[in-house]
Structures are given as C-alpha cells and as structure tokens.
Amino acid sequence: LQAGVWRRGGEAATWFGVPDGDFTLTSGDVEAYLYIADSGGKLYRNFCPVCGCRLFTDRLDSFPGLVFVQLGSLDDPGTITPKLEMFVKRRLPWVKSLGLPEFSEMPH
Numbered sequence: 391l392q393a394g395v396w397r398r399g400g401e402a403a404t405w406f407g408v409p410d411g412d413f414t415l416t417s418g419d420v421e422a423y424l425y426i427a428d429s430g431g432k433l434y435r436n437f438c439p440v441c442g443c444r445l446f447t448d449r450l451d452s453f454p455g456l457v458f459v460q461l462g463s464l465d466d467p468g469t470i471t472p473k474l475e476m477f478v479k480r481r482l483p484w485v486k487s488l489g490l491p492e493f494s495e496m497p498h
C-alpha cells in the first residue's frame with residue numbers, strides 16, 4: 391500500500407494503490423474516462439456519474455494489476471497518510487513541500 395500526492399496544474403490529489411483483487415466497489419455506479427498519460431500509456435479515470443467526483447484510476451498500462459483510489463473518495467480518508475509526492479514539477483510556487491520523498495514525475 392502506497393499513498394502519494396499527484397500534482398497536475400494547480401490541483402493536488404492524494405491516491406493510494408491497491409492490488410485490483412483487493413478492490414471492491416461496494417455501492418453505486420462508476421463511469422470510466424479513457425486517458426492517455428504523459429508516457430503514452432492508457433489508463434481509465436473512474437468517476438461518479440451523479441456528482442462527477444473522481445473515485446479511482448484503473449487498467450493502467452504502466453501499473454498493471456493496481457487500482458489507484460482517490461483518498462477523498464473514502465468515507466474516512468484520515469486513516470491513510472501519504473508516503474511520497476510525485477509530479478512536483480507541476481507544483482505551484484505557493485504550495486509548500488510536505489517533507490516527503492519527492493519525484494519530479496511518476497517514480498518507477
């Protein structure tokens with residue numbers, strides 16, 4: 391289990407990875423949006439068709455077998471603490487470092 395803070399434009403989002411066999415959607419529907427990453431690999435961003443919030447990302451070419459869940463979509467997001475920051479090249483000048491290991495892009 392690894393939680394990381396992604397940055398894109400001004401938006402920062404916190405995610406954690408789980409093996410897809412350990413991931414179960416317990417209620418509701420999702421819609422998937424196909425997205426091509428900077429690497430050229432495909433992934434699917436899954437969002438709530440009712441309110442539009444992003445829930446999880448799956449079927450990543452670069453991370454087969456993992457689902458990345460958006461921390462804010464959990465009922466109790468305070469139970470998971472980030473371990474690293476990535477895409478810090480996109481960090482806006484007024485955002486402070488979290489004091490965690492930092493990666494300019496996606497670490498491999």
Ligand SMILES: [Zn+2]
Pocket residue numbers: 438439440441442443
């Ligand atoms: Zn919703």
